[in-house]
Amino acid sequence: xxxxxxxxxxxLVLTLLxxxxxxxxxxxxxxxxxxxxxxxxxxxxxxxxxxxxSMGLDQPAVVRYLAWISGMLRGDFGTxxxxxxxxxxxxxxxxxxxxxxxxxxxxxxxxxALPLGVIAAARNGxxxxxxxxxxxxxxxxxxxxxxxxxxxxxxxxxxxxFPAGGFPGWxxxxxxxxxxxxxxxxxxxxxxxxxLARVTRAAVLDVxxxxxxxxxxxxxxxxxxxxxxxxxxxxxxPVVTIMGLQFSFLIAGAVLVENVFVLPGLGRLAFxxxxxxxxxxxxxxxxxxxxxxxxxxxxxxxAYLALDPRLRGRA
Amino acid sequence: MTISAVWxxxxxxxxxxxxxxxxxxxxxxxxxxxxxAQAAKDALVVGMPVEPTGLDPTIAAPVSIGQVTWQNxxxxxxxxxxxxxVEPQLARSWTISPDGLTYTFALQxxxxxxxxxxxxxxxxxxxxxxxxxxTSSNPQKQFVEAIDSTEAPDAATLVVKLKxxxxxxxxxLGMPAAVMVAPASAEANRTSPVxxxxxxxxxxxxxxxxxxxxxxxxxxKAHPARLAHATFRFLPDAQAQAAAxxxxxxxxxxxxxxxxxxxxxxxxKAFRTVVGNTELKMIAGMNNARxxxxxxRVRRALMMAVDRKALVEGAWSGFGTPIGSQYTxxxxxxxxxxxxxxxxxxxxxxxxxxxxxxxxxxxTLKTPQMAYLSRSAEVLQAMLADVGVTVKIEPTEFPxxxxxxxxxxxxxDMTIMTHAEPLDIxxxxxENYYFNYANPxxxxxxxxxxxxxxxxxxxxxxxxxxxxxxxxxxxxFLFVMPKLGVWNAKVEGLWESxxxxxxxxxxxxxxx
Numbered sequence: 120x121x122x123x124x125x126x127x128x129x130x131l132v133l134t135l136l137x138x139x140x141x142x143x144x145x146x147x148x149x150x151x152x153x154x155x156x157x158x159x160x161x162x163x164x165x166x167x168x169x170x171x172x173s174m175g176l177d178q179p180a181v182v183r184y185l186a187w188i189s190g191m192l193r194g195d196f197g198t199x200x201x202x203x204x205x206x207x208x209x210x211x212x213x214x215x216x217x218x219x220x221x222x223x224x225x226x227x228x229x230x231x232a233l234p235l236g237v238i239a240a241a242r243n244g245x246x247x248x249x250x251x252x253x254x255x256x257x258x259x260x261x262x263x264x265x266x267x268x269x270x271x272x273x274x275x276x277x278x279x280x281f282p283a284g285g286f287p288g289w290x291x292x293x294x295x296x297x298x299x300x301x302x303x304x305x306x307x308x309x310x311x312x313x314x315l316a317r318v319t320r321a322a323v324l325d326v327x328x329x330x331x332x333x334x335x336x337x338x339x340x341x342x343x344x345x346x347x348x349x350x351x352x353x354x355x356x357p358v359v360t361i362m363g364l365q366f367s368f369l370i371a372g373a374v375l376v377e378n379v380f381v382l383p384g385l386g387r388l389a390f391x392x393x394x395x396x397x398x399x400x401x402x403x404x405x406x407x408x409x410x411x412x413x414x415x416x417x418x419x420x421x422a423y424l425a426l427d428p429r430l431r432g433r434a
Numbered sequence: 435m436t437i438s439a440v441w442x443x444x445x446x447x448x449x450x451x452x453x454x455x456x457x458x459x460x461x462x463x464x465x466x467x468x469x470x471a472q473a474a475k476d477a478l479v480v481g482m483p484v485e486p487t488g489l490d491p492t493i494a495a496p497v498s499i500g501q502v503t504w505q506n507x508x509x510x511x512x513x514x515x516x517x518x519x520v521e522p523q524l525a526r527s528w529t530i531s532p533d534g535l536t537y538t539f540a541l542q543x544x545x546x547x548x549x550x551x552x553x554x555x556x557x558x559x560x561x562x563x564x565x566x567x568x569t570s571s572n573p574q575k576q577f578v579e580a581i582d583s584t585e586a587p588d589a590a591t592l593v594v595k596l597k598x599x600x601x602x603x604x605x606x607l608g609m610p611a612a613v614m615v616a617p618a619s620a621e622a623n624r625t626s627p628v629x630x631x632x633x634x635x636x637x638x639x640x641x642x643x644x645x646x647x648x649x650x651x652x653x654x655k656a657h658p659a660r661l662a663h664a665t666f667r668f669l670p671d672a673q674a675q676a677a678a679x680x681x682x683x684x685x686x687x688x689x690x691x692x693x694x695x696x697x698x699x700x701x702x703k704a705f706r707t708v709v710g711n712t713e714l715k716m717i718a719g720m721n722n723a724r725x726x727x728x729x730x731r732v733r734r735a736l737m738m739a740v741d742r743k744a745l746v747e748g749a750w751s752g753f754g755t756p757i758g759s760q761y762t763x764x765x766x767x768x769x770x771x772x773x774x775x776x777x778x779x780x781x782x783x784x785x786x787x788x789x790x791x792x793x794x795x796x797x798t799l800k801t802p803q804m805a806y807l808s809r810s811a812e813v814l815q816a817m818l819a820d821v822g823v824t825v826k827i828e829p830t831e832f833p834x835x836x837x838x839x840x841x842x843x844x845x846x847d848m849t850i851m852t853h854a855e856p857l858d859i860x861x862x863x864x865e866n867y868y869f870n871y872a873n874p875x876x877x878x879x880x881x882x883x884x885x886x887x888x889x890x891x892x893x894x895x896x897x898x899x900x901x902x903x904x905x906x907x908x909x910x911f912l913f914v915m916p917k918l919g920v921w922n923a924k925v926e927g928l929w930e931s932x933x934x935x936x937x938x939x940x941x942x943x944x945x946x
Contacts, residue, residue, distance in 0.1 A: 151834025155842055157487065158571060159495035159833065160853060160861075162841070169569040201487035202640055203624040209640060268673060275681045283677035285667060286642055381669050381678075383641030391641065395487060396834045 127420060131413050138409040139191075142402050143184050151396040152176070153200045174200055187402065197399040201392070206403050209388065216286055217377070217384035220300050220307070221369050227308035228315055229362070235312070236319025236358075241346055243324060251316065258313030263372050267306035267379040274302060284381040303380040307372050311365050318361045322354035329353075355426050363419030367412045475944050477663035478925065480937055481675055481684040483691045485641065485668035490623040491610035492565055495573040497854045497935035500610030501689075502644050502666050505938035507548075508613035508629035511539055511558065511592075512604050514856075518764045518933035520604045524553060524614055524630065525592070534599035534887030539592040545653040548634040551616045555586030561614045562594065574611035576860065577603070599885040601892040602857060605766065609856065609934055632659035632940050643667045646939075660927070660943035679705070679920065686921030688928055688937055692805070693751035699920045706923045709753055710931035711764050714852040714915035716754075716810060718799070721846055722908050723870035726795060733907040734775055735785035739821040740814065741777040746913050749810040753916035759900040760859045762914045764933040767896040771904035771911075782821045794822025797847040800840055802832035807850050810912065814850070841868045852915060856934055859899060860884070862908055871908035 154170040155162055171177050178186075190197055196206040239251035275283035281302050287295045326332065327350055335345045374386035381387075385404055392400035424430050486498040491508065505513065511525040522528075525539035545553040564570065566578040580600045585593040596603070606612060619628035627635045630653065633646035646664040667684055669675045672692030678684040679699070689712070690696050700707045720727040720736075727733060742756035755763060758771030786794060801811040808829070815825040825848075830836050832851075840846045849868075853861070861867050863880040879902055883895035904911065917932050927942040 149834070150838045151831075152838060152842070155837045156833045157494050157496075159573070159837070160841065160851075160855070162495075162837075163575065166569075166571045166575060170571050173569075203488050204640075212640065271674070271677045276677050279681060282683050283681040284669070284674050285678070285683060286639075288639060378671065379674065381642070381667075381671070381674050383639060387641055391485070394831075394834065 123424075124421070127417055131417055134413050135406070135410055138413075139188060139402075139406055140184075142405045142409075143180075143187065146396075146398050146401060147180055149396070153396040153398055156396055157200065187399070191403075191406075196403050199392075199397055199400050201395045201397045201400075206400050209400065210385065210403060210407065213383060213385040213388045215289060216300075216382055217373055217386060219296070220304055220373060220377075220382070220384060221366075223297075223300055223304035224307035224311065224369055225362070225366070227304055228312035228365070231308065231312040232315035232319055233358075236316040237323050237346065237351060239316070240320045240323035240327060241342070243327075248320075251320070255313035255316050258309045259317075261310065262375075263306050263310050264375040264379045266309055267303060267376050270302045270306055271380070284379070286382050286384075299382070303376050303382060306379070307369060307376050310372075311369065315358065315361055315365065319354065319358050322357045323350055326350045326354045352426075356423060359419060359422050359426065363415055363422075366415045370408050370411065476661055477665070478661050478939065478942060478944075479665045479667055479683065479685050480939070481667050481669050481678060481687040482937070483668070483670050483675070483689065486644075488624040489627040489635070489638070489644070490615075490620075491573075491613060492561075492615060493571050493624065495855075497610075501935050501937050503627055503629070504610040504613065504934065504936045505631060505940060506633045506646060506664065507627050507631045507635055508610070508615070509631050510608050510613045511541075512608035514605065514608040514934045516929045516931065516933070516938070518766065518931075520608055523608070524558070528604070530887075532887075534601075534885075535596045537594040537596070537603065539594070541590045541592060542653065543590060545630050546651060547616050547619065547630055548628045548649055549616075549619060550651075551618060551628075553614060553616070553630055554589040555592045556589070557616050558592045558614060559584045559586045560617045561620075562612075564615070564620060565612065572611050573855070574606055574609060577606045578612065599887050601884055601886045601889075602766075605857065610936070632657075633664055641668070657940060659940055661939060664939050664942075666937070682922075686919075686925055686928060688917065688919050688921070689932075690918040690920050693753050693916075693918060696753075696918045696920065697751065704923055705920050706925070708917075708919040708928075708930045710917040710919060710929070711755060711762060712854075712915050712917045712932045713762055713764060713856045713935060714854050715757060715760055715762060716806070716850070716852045716912045716915060717760065718814060718848055718850045718910035718912060719840075719869050720848050720909055721844060721870055722872075723844075724847060726789065726791065727847070729789050730906060731785050731789040732791065733910075734905075735782040735789065735821065736818065736823065737775040737907045737910055738778045738782040738785070739818050739823070740910060740912070741817060742772060742913055743777075745810060745813050745817070748813040750806060750913075750916070753918060754913040755916070756913045757911050758904040759911055760853070760862060760903055760909075761857075761896075761900050764931055765857055767893045769897045769900050771900055774901065774904040775907065779821050786821060786823070791822075794824065796824035796826065798826045798828050800830045800836070800846045800849040801827050802830055802836050802849075802851065804832060806915065807832075807852070811850050814910075844868055844870055848910075854935060859896075859903070862903060869908050873902070873906060873908070876902045876906065 154167055154174055154176055158167060199206050199209055202209060235251050239248045242248050271283050274281045282299055286299045289296045332345060332350055335349050373384060374390055377384040377386040378390060389401060389404045482498060482501060484498040486502050487496055488494055489499060489503055491499040491503055509523050511523065512520050513523040515521050524542050524545060526542045528537055528539045530537055541555055541558060547553060562578065562581060562584050565572040566581055572578060577600060580596050580598055581594055582597045583595045587593060614630060615623055632649055632652045634649040636645040636647045638644045644666045648659045648662045652658055669678055672695055675687055675691060676695050679687055699705045720733060722728060746752055746754040746756060756772045758774050761768050799811055801808050811827050815827060818825050830839060840849045860880060862871055863877045879895060879899045883892055883899055886892035886895055921928060924945045926945050929938060
């Protein structure tokens with residue numbers, strides 16, 4: 120068990136190193152000179168050269184890559200070309216929006232999907248099941264940014280219950296912050312919950328047909344007790360796998376949803392930095408995203424061990 | 435009382451409290467909205483489509499920097515009024531030597547920066563010297579470089595000596611790139627700006643908003659800021675802009691992004707809509723060194739194939755003013771040159787045949803992703819097809835790819851772009867600019883206009899320069915983008931047009 124954790128940990132570090140190299144190379148190949156972008160259509164050769172030097176762009180690629188990695192190891196994430204402030208601070212400000220948003224979305228999607236999936240499976244073939252299928256099919260088909268636009272039109276423009284995007288900052292109070300994040304979280308959560316509900320339904324149906332469920336019922340356990348005590352725990356492994364995968368989708372979705380709701384989160388930071396070729400910001404944010412996904416996958420692997428005692432012996 | 439009654443009343447009580455909790459929650463959620471609407475009388479939220487990159491207009495070109503800071507945080511020796519006229523500001527008067535080479539400015543006394551540092555001639559000298567320094571990335575460097583020396587004989591006098599006369603120096607000194615900054619605070623201005631304006635910088639939540647507050651020690655007691663708080667919010671998406679306006683999250687959008695949504699606000703009495711002019715000249719630049727664009731007959735034929743009015747209609751819902759040259763109706767000395775090469779497809783075809791292309795030709799139009807540019811490119815494509823010219827639209831990404839491929843490498847046939855700098859007709863006189871355009875006669879005319887010391891002479895020469903461009907069409911001159919202003923009907927004092935890209939909030943207030 121300990122060796123398994125160690126092996127996965129080493130894999131995690133290696134993955135991040137490969138990722139960092141890949142990100143760096145992609146940004147090198149991408150056309151667009153950050154200094155030229157900053158100067159725009161008034162750029163001249165002499166000012167461009169001076170600016171490139173002050174940005175450190177005149178150094179060879181190898182030197183810049185090593186400087187980036189060694190800086191990261193020392194906890195120095197560099198300075199943003201466009202904002203002129205340390206990237207670490209920028210990321211910290213943005214994480215304060217994106218992490219709560221992602222957490223809210225996960226909680227929401229799980230809270231919708233698990234009961235929906237389990238009940239649909241338990242009432243297999245009934246009107247409840249068909250209703251759940253219809254709901255999930257619609258939610259899977261509709262992209263989250265479109266849901267976001269509809270939510271804004273309905274709840275902000277028409278009803279005026281929520282702000283039409285933007286984020287007041289946590290200093291404006293917990294209530295105001297959560298309120299600004301609720302609609303985007305719903306927009307993110309709905310498509311995810313649909314997928315999760317379908318997986319849950321299928322997994323529960325599979326387990327329902329197993330012999331031990333019949334045995335439990337034969338022992339005299341009623342339907343609902345058998346369902347929650349024996350079926351659901353055994354159906355959780357595929358559900359947790361999907362939840363882990365969804366975390367990556369959530370980050371990708373956050374880029375779109377944050378843009379629709381004009382939330383100053385990590386996704387929007389990455390999007391803006393890419394347009395401005397703010398190289399250090401892009402590299403740091405993408406690596407952070409990659410790191411988050413790798414860590415979550417690692418945690419999912421660990422969760423399997425907790426959920427399925429049979430896996431523990433194999434390591 | 436039976437057991438069942440207790441159970442029932444208990445359940446009624448519980449559902450009652452639940453209802454009350456819902457009401458309380460709803461009230462809690464609704465409360466902050468009501469509160470902001472009440473307190474909004476001396477606070478204004480202004481929406482902008484683009485977030486500035488840094489808050490120092492003296493080191494970087496993006497116009498969004500000036501749109502937040504110019505006249506609000508920073509001020510210049512002179513300023514450009516909403517009518518596009520030069521007015522005194524931190525210099526209260528000036529004299530110009532007869533040869534046009536020496537400017538003596540009498541500076542405004544009693545001016546302090548937001549950090550308490552007094553403004554005097556030494557500070558003014560520093561600011562100009564910094565802008566023209568060897569490593570300066572000032573967007574107006576082209577012009578401040580004409581300064582030979584700066585002197586501060588006493589605290590209230592600044593003497594600027596030029597290498598050559600610059601007829602519009604006073605205008606250039608009024609622009610965002612020439613604002614006054616102090617030695618101690620200049621370096622940090624990019625993130626925490628310090629100026630002499632009526633508002634001081636409070637906070638910048640990057641990706642979301644910049645907050646300003648009234649500066650109580652402001653020098654110009656006759657024109658203090660009317661607002662106590664001003665916030666700039668950045669909303670790139672037109673749908674989000676409209677939603678924010680309707681929800682009351684944003685009070686004013688001086689430059690709304692989508693004409694097709696704008697018309698809905700025009701019909702709404704809660705909003706005031708004002709269509710003004712910007713300095714954004716949309717032009718389709720050609721690579722004048724490449725065949726067949728090196729032939730003036732071809733360029734003229736392409737220009738005559740374009741119906742500018744129909745283009746404005748098709749691409750931007752009829753908002754916008756056709757232009758025939760790189761000059762806008764805001765600019766001093768503007769002449770209307772749209773009739774020089776008017777829409778005439780038959781003549782265009784004849785010219786093409788004369789140039790050796792009776793069956794037309796094909797070329798690539800590199801088009802940035804912005805909606806106004808790609809839509810205009812599609813309309814151009816249709817119009818040029820009518821005279822037998824096949825346009826292949828190749829999408830490119832602005833700024834990154836466009837700056838590299840078109841601006842730096844000049845690897846293109848034709849492109850389409852909006853140029854935002856005021857009075858930038860000189861780009862056609864620059865060597866090695868992306869048009870690859872070299873016309874000694876234009877360079878000579880422009881230089882004479884730029885050096886003219888007499889206003890009448892300058893007006894005559896700058897008019898001639900515009901006409902030369904209109905005849906030679908190094909780029910297809912299309913139209914000036916409109917300033918689609920929309921704001922709460924109770925907001926007063928915002929500028930209608932933008933002779934300088936800006937949002938001067940000094941006189942802005944809420945009607946009683």
